[in-house]
Amino acid sequence: MNRMLLRNAVAATALMTFTGLAAADVVAVATTDLNIRSGPGPHYPVVGAIGANQEAVIGGCQEGSKWCVVTANGVDGWAYSDYLIAPFGGEERIVVTERPAEALPPVSFEATSSVETGVVRGELIGRKTAFGTIEPIPAPPAEVRTYVETNTIDPVYLDGEVVVGAALPETVEVREIPDYDYRYVYVNEQPVLVEPETRRIVYVLR
Secondary structure, rough: OHHHHHHHHHHHHHHEOOOOOEEEEEEEEEEOOEEOOOOOOOOOOOEEEEOOOOOOEEEEEEEOEEEEEEEEEEEEEEEEEEHHEEEEEEEEEEEEOOOOOOOOOOEEEEEEEEEEOOEEEEEEEEOOOOOOOOOOOOOOOOOHHHHHOOOOOEEEEOOOOOOOOOEEOOOOOOOOEEEEEEEEEOOOEEEEEEEEOOOOEEEEEE
């Protein structure tokens, strides 16, 4: 299934079931530009975004995962909490891994139809805490963007979220761009530029 069909199928058939949100809403801040997705996973379509240093309301998190229900910029969806911090006990902490266990309720998600997700080959590595900010490279030349968007390739799906500074596993093949220092790949349906030596994402094409 191609990316457009996947996006339309999920948007039309996914249903979120939340429990106990009203009593537990927490205001968090994104430490980097962060996607909002229609479901709790990298294979669900992007429905919005939280900008770096912008606030989002967290209603709860899926038990056993790092995906949380969020509302930001008028959009409801799911975001990966490694890049969301909130004040708990007077200190800023990562929403899932460092918060008190009782701070947010578990929420559930039910998809009303099956979704073809492709193969998940590992996870995005590094910058898990997101406090050591890595700046993206300057915007690439127009011809680079055109090349990447014209020469599309099948995406790989990796656990986590696509952010600048995250590193790709060795199993992910990156493609060359003519007369350009960086390579590219589509990760979780998002085209990204990658530094070949470190395999770190240096720019996300949105």
